[in-house]
Amino acid sequence: MTGPESAPQTMSLDELLELRGLTERISGFLHKRLKGHLATLAPLLAPARVFGKYVGGREPVARSEEAVALLAEKYKQVCGGTFDLKQELDDNVLTAIGGNIEVYPYEYSFEAKGAKSSKVVSMTSSVRWVVTYSSEYSLSQLRALMFGPGDRRSAAVRQFVVNALAFQVVLGRNTGISQILKDLRYEVAAQPLQGLEKLPMIAMSLPLPSFRPPDDLLLTAIRLSGVSGFIELVDPAAVQKIEDPLRAQVESLSRESA
Numbered sequence: 001m002t003g004p005e006s007a008p009q010t011m012s013l014d015e016l017l018e019l020r021g022l023t024e025r026i027s028g029f030l031h032k033r034l035k036g037h038l039a040t041l042a043p044l045l046a047p048a049r050v051f052g053k054y055v056g057g058r059e060p061v062a063r064s065e066e067a068v069a070l071l072a073e074k075y076k077q078v079c080g081g082t083f084d085l086k087q088e089l090d091d092n093v094l095t096a097i098g099g100n101i102e103v104y105p106y107e108y109s110f111e112a113k114g115a116k117s118s119k120v121v122s123m124t125s126s127v128r129w130v131v132t133y134s135s136e137y138s139l140s141q142l143r144a145l146m147f148g149p150g151d152r153r154s155a156a157v158r159q160f161v162v163n164a165l166a167f168q169v170v171l172g173r174n175t176g177i178s179q180i181l182k183d184l185r186y187e188v189a190a191q192p193l194q195g196l197e198k199l200p201m202i203a204m205s206l207p208l209p210s211f212r213p214p215d216d217l218l219l220t221a222i223r224l225s226g227v228s229g230f231i232e233l234v235d236p237a238a239v240q241k242i243e244d245p246l247r248a249q250v251e252s253l254s255r256e257s258a
Contacts, residue, residue, distance in 0.1 A: 016213050016221055016233075023210075023234045027126035030206060031103065034129060037184055038101050044177055046099040047133070050170045056095045067169055068094070074165045078199050082146065085158045096159055097166050100134040106203060107140075108194040112215040112222075119219060122229040123212065128205035130193065133163035143195050164201050171202060183246070209238040 011019070038045075048057030051071075052064035061067075072089050079085040106128040112121050130139060136156045137145065145152035168190050171178065181188055185207060190200040210232035212218060222228060 019233050023126050026234050035103050047097045050173045054094050055097050071169050093162050102134045104130040104139040106130055112218045114216045114219045124231045126210050126232050126234050127208045131202045131204050132167045135160040135163050209235050
């Protein structure tokens with residue numbers, strides 16, 4: 001899968017519009033697929049399975065103190081600077097970590113430079129998403145509040161940060177689930193997001209190449225639509241080249257036995 005540095009490909013405006021429609025259908029299907037998989041795995045990703053009584057769990061959990069200490073360490077690395085939050089993690093913020101899982105679009109800004117003009121475009125990945133526990137603020141709301149006008153409530157910002165870090169800790173402590181996600185073809189990584197560089201969040205993607213159209217064509221499409229946003233396009237030819245890790249492993253074992 002490509003990211004913000006994806007190389008443009010040559011095409012006509014008609015081809016662009018057709019490919020965008022195809023991409024939106026594919027991306028919609030993949031988004032629904034990911035949400036379904038996470039809904040099935042949600043009971044195993046419940047915060048109480050890792051943090052135990054610290055998040056209101058009823059049963060004792062081995063190494064829960066260690067998990068909370070790791071969360072507190074991650075939080076201290078993030079809470080200052082841009083977020084300007086108090087460093088302590090109290091009982092209220094821990095027990096407010098809910099088990100509902102949110103899947104957000106992976107978005108970034110890109111400056112498209114045409115022959116006569118340039119424009120900052122809000123790009124959305126078609127094959128990558130940001131995953132975290134639900135908070136009062138959505139990811140887009142947090143970004144808007146952190147870097148735009150308007151009042152922000154520190155308690156809600158703090159809960160978003162804690163929930164994002166807690167999801168990382170829970171996922172990291174569940175190696176079995178990490179393997180299941182890998183078997184389902186998801187690439188999982190904690191990474192900073194554009195505009196929220198200090199806060200790493202879990203991104204889940206699929207090994208399907210995507211790309212931006214050439215800048216001039218991108219600017220034309222945006223001008224016609226009147227919307228300063230676009231989606232990375234999926235290359236249909238690349239779908240045929242997706243490798244199957246299970247098949248590769250079995251073939252490797254077959255060669256060894258031969």
